[in-house]
């Protein structure tokens with residue numbers, strides 16, 4: 035079958051590397067893709083949000099399955115549009131994508147079904163928000179309701195900080211319409227993790243665990259980023275914790291979907307804070323995480339295309355979802371200036387070095403030019419390794435990374451380094 039992947043980052047490259055292993059897969063297209071994806075798929079000059087063009091392309095090219103990577107087209111209703119044309123697309127409907135498109139929507143659902151989460155108040159104007167500032171303790175978390183590409187959450191140590199964040203978001207509209215509604219939320223102290231699940235409308239199957247690193251510098255210092263590295267499995271989520279998450283969070287979510295008549299299909303990414311051993315929901319995303327996907331795809335044993343088709347068809351209960359025993363590590367190489375800015379056009383050296391079979395050099399933001407492959411955004415490459423132990427995977431990933439270089443490159447040296 036012909037498969038179309040929508041998106042052009044590291045997540046999509048990692049998905050494509052796994053999709054291409056499937057015996058069901060004939061030809062892979064990617065819109066818009068990047069220089070690394072171009073080696074394994076035909077890249078199309080179509081933006082991930084150009085739904086009309088994507089639907090037309092799929093219709094004219096006998097696409098059997100479209101896989102949607104990023105949230106924006108999902109929230110805009112891409113899956114409904116494909117289904118209306120009788121074509122299969124992996125991902126939630128527009129209605130279900132509100133779980134990422136609106137934080138207030140998710141909070142309402144969690145509260146209704148008694149699923150552990152931070153106390154909150156949804157507010158619709160600056161004045162209303164300010165009237166609640168004395169009712170919360172500090173730090174207070176201020177969250178823009180809509181999509182904000184990771185820039186919509188403010189941890190406010192004082193009332194004055196909260197006032198200023200609200201002024202930015204609700205009066206000055208720094209995030210556009212995404213800040214029309216705001217969620218004021220209790221600050222949760224704990225350790226963060228995430229639970230990604232395949233869902234087919236009736237059945238929810240948790241994926242294996244992973245850990246990501248959000249800060250730009252070693253030892254979790256510096257600004258937040260889209261993610262500087264990951265590893266899997268995550269020893270913090272041992273069997274007992276995985277069971278607790280399933281029993282207190284994931285099953286109640288699935289039960290809530292069924293009670294409310296919500297037919298969620300695709301990937302549900304549940305962001306969690308574990309507070310003194312008690313998992314609580316921070317947020318939902320409605321797609322694979324980036325760069326969690328990079329390590330998850332290395333560890334997925336089963337056929338990804340079959341899993342995705344079974345999610346589309348409501349047959350996940352009968353589908354095998356198995357994980358390899360080995361460990362995977364992913365180290366992100368970012369461009370100069372990231373995350374504040376990102377330098378484009380730096381030539382990348384070493385991409386055609388000899389890499390061992392257990393290494394995958396995933397492209398996140400690269401472009402082919404007359405000078406060769408150059409940087410084309412903040413997170414440029416994801417160097418990934420799969421090995422018998424976490425320590426071996428870590429060593430192999432860093433050894434491979436050592437063969438690659440570009441001007442101004444930045445990467446963390448402490449990914450998957452436990453017991454520092």
Ligand SMILES: Nc1ncnc2c1ncn2[C@@H]1O[C@H](COP(=O)(O)OP(=O)(O)O)[C@@H](O)[C@H]1O
Nearest residue numbers: 152175184185186187219220221222305316317
């Ligand atoms: N209630 C909370 N208490 C403490 N930290 C929080 C809380 N909500 C969010 N955060 C922090 O802010 C980050 C971003 O918040 P999240 O809800 O995941 O939004 P998004 O990913 O859309 O930016 C989280 O990963 C977490 O580190």
Ligand SMILES: [Mg+2]
Nearest residue numbers: 305316317319
């Ligand atoms: Mg988040």
